[in-house]
Amino acid sequence: MLDIQNLKVGLDTDNGVVRALDGLSLAIERGETFALVGESGCGKSMTALALLRLLPENGAVTGGRIMIDGNTDLVELPEVAMRRIRGRRVAMIFQEPSTSLNPVMRVGAQLVEAIETHTELRGAAARAKAIDWLGRVGIPEPERRIDEYPFRLSGGQKQRIMIAMALATEPDFLVADEPTTALDVTIQAQILDLLKDLQKEQGMGLLLITHDLAVVSGMAHRVALMYAGQIIEVASAAEFFNAPKHPYAHALLRALPDAQKRGGSLAAIGGTVPPLWQTFNACRFAPRCERAFDTCRNQAPELIDFPAFPKPHSVRCWLHAPNIVIPAEAARPEVVEAAAPEKTANTNGNLLEVRDLRVSFAIGGGFLKRSKRIFKAVDGVSFNIRAGETLALVGESGCGKTTTGKAIVQLLRQIGTIEGQALLGGKDLFTLSGDALREARRSIQIIFQDPFASLNPRMRVFDVLEEGLLALRPDLDAGARRKSIEAMVDQVGLRQDALDRYPHEFSGGQRQRIAIARALAVEPKLIVCDEPTSALDVSVQAQILNLLRQLQRDMGLSFLFITHNIGVVEYIADTVAVMQSGRIVEAGSSQAVLQHPQHDYTKTLLAAVPRLQVPA
Known part of the structure; x- marks a missing residue:
């Protein structure tokens, strides 16, 4: 098990100390997919970086523990020991592949470096495994692409390289920070199926950080919803999607675009995540919540557990607290507004x-660049x-x-x-x-x-x-x-x-x-x-x-x-x-x-x- 207990992370900034994580607790079991969802800036990626001790220079863990197998606290490990954990026992797929791949190294060299560092394979055997993984994550012509530089690959292809680097070492736990954001749907389905297969084969635990709730609904065993550095709801996937309790969870589900909402405005949540350098003495979501009442604006709620199968359903919200009198306005359920009639745009002309757009590039080279070949990227497009x-x-x-x-x-x-x-x-x-x-x-x-x-x-x-x-x-x-x-x-x-x-x-x-x-x-x-x-x-x-x-x-x-x-x-x-x-x-x-x-x-x-x- 990977067990995070009351984790606190602070970032030293010009505005003061930003409490990026404020008492976060969660546990991921071997073979389990635990999804971490929430708004941009709420602390999801900071959680991932803290797990692998990759915080920025102005950041530090200020409290809590990160336990692996119940006997090793990653927070206390010296960096030399942490390097043996990072990449081998706990690997990570980063959100932005362009900033995570070395631009002056061929992608194959980066893959082989990870394989040789964390496995027994060397030389030709490591390169063969790298080629195999490029193929498994959907890179076309892996024997050729292994010698490409990152700038010659599309955004989705670079993301697949990152996924291959993380999975090739066959880790015990994988932290995947938006692993399929840059991928088209066919490759996304292939990668998600690959992750499921690896979990079955290796019992790999997966912390899935994403904003794609459709992916979460199809992948996760449990879901935690984050807001402003805290977890505000955690439940099994079935409980979260069948019976969400926090108003923020309801709002996220109503904001998803689809054909039925065409013609009207989506249920966007007004405002933004509050700055985390301030001291909170109330519910952090209250300024944006349609159901907030006086208690929400004056007191900070704690996580409340409700019995559920297979594990408790917890929520940080005064609407579900015992012995609290809830005003009638706040007690009403969320209402999905009907789509407003759409104005007809001026489409004259x-x-x-x-x-007949055609775009081609000269690629290859050889001695004095004489053996170039032409690649047709766009071949006769009209619209x-x-x-x-x-x-x-x-x-x-x-x-x-x-x-x-x-x-x-x-x-x-x-x-x-x-x-x-x-x-x-x-x-x-x-x-x-x-x-x-x-x-x-x-x-x-x-x-x-x-x-x-x-x-x-x-x-x-x-x-x-x-x-x-x-x-x-x-x-x-x-x-x-x-x-x-x-x-x-x-x-x-x-x-x-x-x-x-x-x-x-x-x-x-x-x-x-x-x-x-x-x-x-x-x-x-x-x-x-x-x-x-x-x-x-x-x-x-x-x-x-x-x-x-x-x-x-x-x-x-x-x-x-x-x-x-x-x-x-x-x-x-x-x-x-x-x-x-x-x-x-x-x-x-x-x-x-x-x-x-x-x-x-x-x-x-x-x-x-x-x-x-x-x-x-």
């Missing part, structure tokens, strides 16, 4: 017309996006979705060969340069898949957001720029104090909100959204999707939405194009493609989508 319309581009990782988006916004001119046309308002983007291209970029922006890699680590958030306005909105003075930036920060669910902080001070979801704010700041007509909600928890995802739909209704904004989240596609997309191996194999209205697919690949893709299921 095509805003973007892509005609139209009307004003006020959302086109979803879906398909497996590596099929050319992101390359299509980057080619349209002119980010591949120096590294690839682009053919075809991309007409924005009648002007071919591929022929523009200088001032004409700069003017076009005010009309078309992009939200990147990896927010950490796309934000300058040396710039404060205000400077990141102002940079685009300075380049593309010279008509705004300093005061107008400040006002616009402050309004945009509010819209994407960040506090105003975020403007004076650096990107590394935020969680993955919070960084993605900054990237979205940057794209929206210049008021474009078309936004290429490359997995814009993949790093967001469901409550913030609901806020962002509501924001994007509101902007679309009010401004006639159009989106090219690149994603593997079919629930988001069902909710937001007007039309859908399915890509496979650089080509569009099926396209049509959202309803036609998702409910009546014609192509075999589309049917396979939809069959692999995880759906929220209520465990028995």
Whole structure:
């Protein structure tokens, strides 16, 4: 068993000590999947880092114990001894593969390094095992890809490399921090099945940190819900999804997008997680809770246990405390509001017309780079996006979705060969340069898949957001720029104090909100959204999707939405194009493609989508 007892973690910051974890307790048994869910910034990833003693330099465990097998406290181990635990007995899949893989080492060398460090295999045997694991996690042509550098792989492929590195050492416990966030649904299903098989074979315990409740419902034995550094509900998966007790749990389940909620706003949770440098003398969720009453605002609740099978169902909420008089307003059950009628967007004419787009890259090399070969990443793609319309581009990782988006916004001119046309308002983007291209970029922006890699680590958030306005909105003075930036920060669910902080001070979801704010700041007509909600928890995802739909209704904004989240596609997309191996194999209205697919690949893709299921 991996047993965490009253764990406390503090981070020394300019605002004081941030209590990232405040008395967290949980236990994971061998062969069990324990899911840790909750909002971005609530302490999920900090829990994972504390388990493996990988806290940032300003962080430290200030209390509690982390026991493995009941006799070894990981908090007390010297670093030399911890290195024998880390990677072998307890391994981790990190949330952001781009920052976890060494950019100057081939991926095979990194895999072999882990295998040789923690197993008896060496040399050719270690390389053979590395190739085997690349194949098991779905990397195509593993014999060739093992010698690639990370920058030559897509986001989903890099995540698979990280998964292979963690699993190749066959650990006793695996901490998986958003392990399938960057993966398309077919590979996600393959990875989740692989994790299940390994648990059966090896009795591996799994701490699954994710915001994908559909994955949790299909994988977890037990679920813990975190908020503001504390666990506020813990139960078996069946209890959690059948009968959640905390208002926050109810709100998360109502915020999930799907086809039934299309046309109305999602049940987003207002506000944000409170700053954790303050002292809490009340319920931490009370300021955002629709059912809060005076006791909630004046006293901090403790975890309350309720009998349940196979283990107690615990909740930290005054609504369930004994001997508490609950006002009638707070006692009412949560009500799911009916979808509001949707305004019809102005869809007169095509805003973007892509005609026979082809993107190719010269790869390989050899002596003096003479043996290059041409790789066709996009091979004859055509589609139209009307004003006020959302086109979803879906398909497996590596099929050319992101390359299509980057080619349209002119980010591949120096590294690839682009053919075809991309007409924005009648002007071919591929022929523009200088001032004409700069003017076009005010009309078309992009939200990147990896927010950490796309934000300058040396710039404060205000400077990141102002940079685009300075380049593309010279008509705004300093005061107008400040006002616009402050309004945009509010819209994407960040506090105003975020403007004076650096990107590394935020969680993955919070960084993605900054990237979205940057794209929206210049008021474009078309936004290429490359997995814009993949790093967001469901409550913030609901806020962002509501924001994007509101902007679309009010401004006639159009989106090219690149994603593997079919629930988001069902909710937001007007039309859908399915890509496979650089080509569009099926396209049509959202309803036609998702409910009546014609192509075999589309049917396979939809069959692999995880759906929220209520465990028995």
